Amino acid sequence: KNEVEQSPQNLTAQEGEFITINCSYSVGISALHWLQQHPGGGIVSLFMLSSGKKKHGRLIATINIQEKHSSLHITASHPRDSAVYICAAINTDKLIFGTGTRLQVFP
Amino acid sequence: EPEVTQTPSHQVTQMGQEVILRCVPISNHLYFYWYRQILGQKVEFLVSFYNNEISEKSEIFDDQFSVERPDGSNFTLKIRSTKLEDSAMYFCASSELAGNSYNEQFFGPGTRLTVL
Numbered sequence: 001k002n003e004v005e006q007s008p009q010n011l012t013a014q015e016g017e018f019i020t021i022n023c024s025y026s027v028g029i030s031a032l033h034w035l036q037q038h039p040g041g042g043i044v045s046l047f048m049l050s051s052g053k054k055k056h057g058r059l060i061a062t063i064n065i066q067e068k069h070s071s072l073h074i075t076a077s078h079p080r081d082s083a084v085y086i087c088a089a090i091n092t093d094k095l096i097f098g099t100g101t102r103l104q105v106f107p
Numbered sequence: 108e109p110e111v112t113q114t115p116s117h118q119v120t121q122m123g124q125e126v127i128l129r130c131v132p133i134s135n136h137l138y139f140y141w142y143r144q145i146l147g148q149k150v151e152f153l154v155s156f157y158n159n160e161i162s163e164k165s166e167i168f169d170d171q172f173s174v175e176r177p178d179g180s181n182f183t184l185k186i187r188s189t190k191l192e193d194s195a196m197y198f199c200a201s202s203e204l205a206g207n208s209y210n211e212q213f214f215g216p217g218t219r220l221t222v223l
Contacts, residue, residue: 033211033212035214040216041144041196041216041217041219042214042216042217043150043198043214043217044214045211045212045213045214048210048211086149086150088150092163093138093155093157093162093163094140094152094155094163094165095140095142095150095152095200095212096152097142097149097150097151097152098149099149100149
């Protein structure tokens with residue numbers, strides 16, 4: 001069993017839709033990263049959070065430490081949001097990655 | 108904006124050869140990491156490095172791998188005798204402090220290693 005699980009694995013949406021990607025983890029963490037990986041392979045950090053909620057533009061990330069669960073929301077999705085979204089748990093000195101959610105947003 | 112850089116972007120090598128992947132972390136960062144991603148799989152932790160020594164390593168990081176900070180700016184990953192299964196994208200990352208101090212890790216663009 002993976003220590004960090006994401007759902008769904010694949011997600012398609014029409015432009016403008018509200019998107020939710022879920023992440024559950026079974027390890028102890030000090031914080032959690034949400035990352036974006038583009039087709040070329042580069043990884044960009046979107047959020048790091050240890051409690052509550054963070055918002056950046058159309059992206060919102062929440063975490064519930066007691067339930068070991070985090071969500072990434074994208075409001076008013078756009079084709080340029082198409083990418084793989086990865087949650088990664090910060091455990092001691094390292095990141096433990098989920099398998100990623102491939103999002104495709106169609107015009 | 109400061110960023111992590113990696114060279115080369117793509118390295119092709121023959122099985123059994125040594126390769127060195129290079130990274131320049133963000134200048135005021137103190138913690139450095141290598142991760143790898145085999146095609147179609149999730150990103151995996153290899154090693155973390157602080158104060159000129161390894162602070163944590165994974166099972167993947169066996170005797171064939173080594174890391175070094177040869178000068179004040181570069182951080183390198185060496186694979187002594189490459190195997191076919193070492194083919195992957197290798198990402199370097201850096202952070203100001205350790206992950207357990209709630210500091211974000213910033214990633215380089217990756218080096219795609221192909222072992223033939």
